[in-house]
Amino acid sequence: MSPKIRPRRRGLRIAAWSLVMVLVVAAGLAGVVLWQNSYAMDEQRVSIRHGGHTLNGVLATPKDGRKRHGLVVYIHGDGPVDATHDDGYKPLWEANAKAGYASLSWDKPGVAGAPGNWLEQSMDDRADEAVAAVAWARARPDIDGHRIGLWGASQAGWVLPKVAAKTPVSFVIAVSPAINWLRQGRYNLLAELRADGASASRTKAEIAKSDTTRRLLARHATFEEYVRAMGGDADGMTADRWGFISKNYTADATQDLRALRGVPVLLALAGHDINVDTADTERTYRKVLDAGGALTVERYPDAAHSLLKQSIEQSDLKTTLTALFSPRSLFADRFLDGQRQFLEDLGRGSNASP
Known part of the structure; x- marks a missing residue:
C-alpha cells in the first residue's frame, strides 16, 4: 500500500470515530433531558365550560392506583400563562401527586389558542372562572370533592380569597401574593430602581411618572390620555394593558x-x-388569619419572587440549562418538599379544616 494513502485513511477513521462519539454524547444528553422531564403522574387535556366559552385545561393525576384523589386548582399570576406555565408547573404537580393529589390548570383566555382575552378580566372574573373549574372537578368521579384546594402565585393573591368566598375550599397555597395593588406597584418600582443603582434624579422622575399614572387611573383616563400625559411615549403600555390595570388597580386582599x-x-x-x-x-396574613391557627408561613431565603433560586433566575442561560437537565432544581431549596409535606399533613389531619 502506498505510504501516501495510509495517513488519509487514518484521518478518515479518526473523523468517523469523532462523529460517533459526538452522536453518542448527543444521544446521551437527549436521554438525560427526556428522563429529567418525565414526571411521576398522568396528564390529560380537559375542557371546562364557563360563561359560554371553554377553558382549555390539563388535569395531572397520581399514578398510585387510587380511584379518587384530592385536587389542587392552580390560579396563575400575571401575564399570558398557559396551562402548564411552559412546563414550569410540572415539578409542582409531581410533588402534589406524591402526596396523593391531582392538579388542575388551564390556559388563560387568549393564550395557546384559548378563546377570549385575559387582559379583559377583573380579579372577580378570574375568581368566577376558578369557581367554575372547582364545580367541574367536584362532578368528576375521580376527584374527592371534600379535598379540593387552591394554589396561586403573585397576582393570584387577589383571586384566591375571592374564590374561597364563593365556594368551599379545603386549603390554600399562596406563593408570593401581594396585598394592595398600588402599594405593591410602588414597592416594585423602588426595589427595581435600587437594584439598578438608579440615581436620585432618575428615582425622583420615575416616582413622579408613577404618581401621574395613579392620578390618571383615579379619574378613569383613557389610554390616549395616558399616552399624552407620558409625552407620547407609551413605554410598552398597550391599550389592552391599560384597560386591565384600570379594572384592577384598586385591588386589596385585606378584607x-x-x-x-x-x-x-x-x-x-x-x-x-x-x-x-x-x-x-x-403581616397582613398573620393579622387576618393567625387567630384560627390554620396559617403556616414558610420563607425561602434563596428564592426570587417566582420561588426559583435567585442564583438561577438571574441568568437566562442557567435557567434554560437547569430547565432542560434538572428542572426540579430550579426551585428554592425545600419548596417542593414543603408543598408535598403540607398536603400530606392535611391527609393526616394535622391541619384539617373544621
Missing part, C-alpha cells in the same frame, strides 16, 4: 382574606422578592 379564616393556608415567601413586599404580606 377578602377573611374568607380564609379556619382554612389551612400555606404562605410561601421569597427572600429576594423585588415584586412583592413580603413583610407587608406576612
Whole structure:
C-alpha cells in the first residue's frame, strides 16, 4: 500500500470515530433531558365550560392506583400563562401527586389558542372562572370533592380569597401574593430602581411618572390620555394593558382574606422578592388569619419572587440549562418538599379544616 494513502485513511477513521462519539454524547444528553422531564403522574387535556366559552385545561393525576384523589386548582399570576406555565408547573404537580393529589390548570383566555382575552378580566372574573373549574372537578368521579384546594402565585393573591368566598375550599397555597395593588406597584418600582443603582434624579422622575399614572387611573383616563400625559411615549403600555390595570388597580386582599379564616393556608415567601413586599404580606396574613391557627408561613431565603433560586433566575442561560437537565432544581431549596409535606399533613389531619 502506498505510504501516501495510509495517513488519509487514518484521518478518515479518526473523523468517523469523532462523529460517533459526538452522536453518542448527543444521544446521551437527549436521554438525560427526556428522563429529567418525565414526571411521576398522568396528564390529560380537559375542557371546562364557563360563561359560554371553554377553558382549555390539563388535569395531572397520581399514578398510585387510587380511584379518587384530592385536587389542587392552580390560579396563575400575571401575564399570558398557559396551562402548564411552559412546563414550569410540572415539578409542582409531581410533588402534589406524591402526596396523593391531582392538579388542575388551564390556559388563560387568549393564550395557546384559548378563546377570549385575559387582559379583559377583573380579579372577580378570574375568581368566577376558578369557581367554575372547582364545580367541574367536584362532578368528576375521580376527584374527592371534600379535598379540593387552591394554589396561586403573585397576582393570584387577589383571586384566591375571592374564590374561597364563593365556594368551599379545603386549603390554600399562596406563593408570593401581594396585598394592595398600588402599594405593591410602588414597592416594585423602588426595589427595581435600587437594584439598578438608579440615581436620585432618575428615582425622583420615575416616582413622579408613577404618581401621574395613579392620578390618571383615579379619574378613569383613557389610554390616549395616558399616552399624552407620558409625552407620547407609551413605554410598552398597550391599550389592552391599560384597560386591565384600570379594572384592577384598586385591588386589596385585606378584607377578602377573611374568607380564609379556619382554612389551612400555606404562605410561601421569597427572600429576594423585588415584586412583592413580603413583610407587608406576612403581616397582613398573620393579622387576618393567625387567630384560627390554620396559617403556616414558610420563607425561602434563596428564592426570587417566582420561588426559583435567585442564583438561577438571574441568568437566562442557567435557567434554560437547569430547565432542560434538572428542572426540579430550579426551585428554592425545600419548596417542593414543603408543598408535598403540607398536603400530606392535611391527609393526616394535622391541619384539617373544621
